[in-house]
Amino acid sequence: MDSAEYERKIAARFATFDQDGSGFIDREDFSAAAKAVLAEFGTAARSEKGQAVFGGAEAFWQGMAGIADVDGDQRVSREEFITGAAKRLRDNPHRFAEIARPFLRAVIAVADEDGLGATPTAAARVLRVLGTAPELAEQVARGLDTDGDGRISEDEILAAFAGYCGVEAPDA
Secondary structure, three states: OOHHHHHHHHHHHHHHHOOOOOOEEEHHHHHHHHHHHHHHHOOOOOOHHHHHHHHHHHHHHHHHHHHHOOOOOOEEEHHHHHHHHHHHHHHOHHHHHHOOHHHHHHHHHHHOOOOOOEOHHHHHHHHHHOOOOHHHHHHHHHHHOOOOOOOEOHHHHHHHHHHHHOOOOOOO
């Protein structure tokens, strides 16, 4: 991948995290993502699952801020993202993905509507509310079920997130 392609993909990753389009990634972006997922599945914020999603979002934000908020202003600029998070994404996407594990685990639990695990259809709903184009959300969600059992496990979603963060995956 040439540097222009890499920069384009990093910009897309930044836009994914910048849920409100403010030009910065901040705690509110993670809170907004949590609220969107809970609303999509009709899950109360005060429920156990809702609290897990908000707790996971906060942990994810703290991890992101810890590696990228260089100036300590409680927000991550595009430049900070490129120099901080993107370097870690490129160097070790699996370790970066670990900061998202609590959020991803909680989102999977919310999307698991029948107690058997999240389906690709439910995963597509999550991707759509987080800003992925509907046609791409369906395609990406189907690809998450790497073992073909019709359900998406925590390991499958974490591996996919690491691949996405490592800018190897298609834009989503």
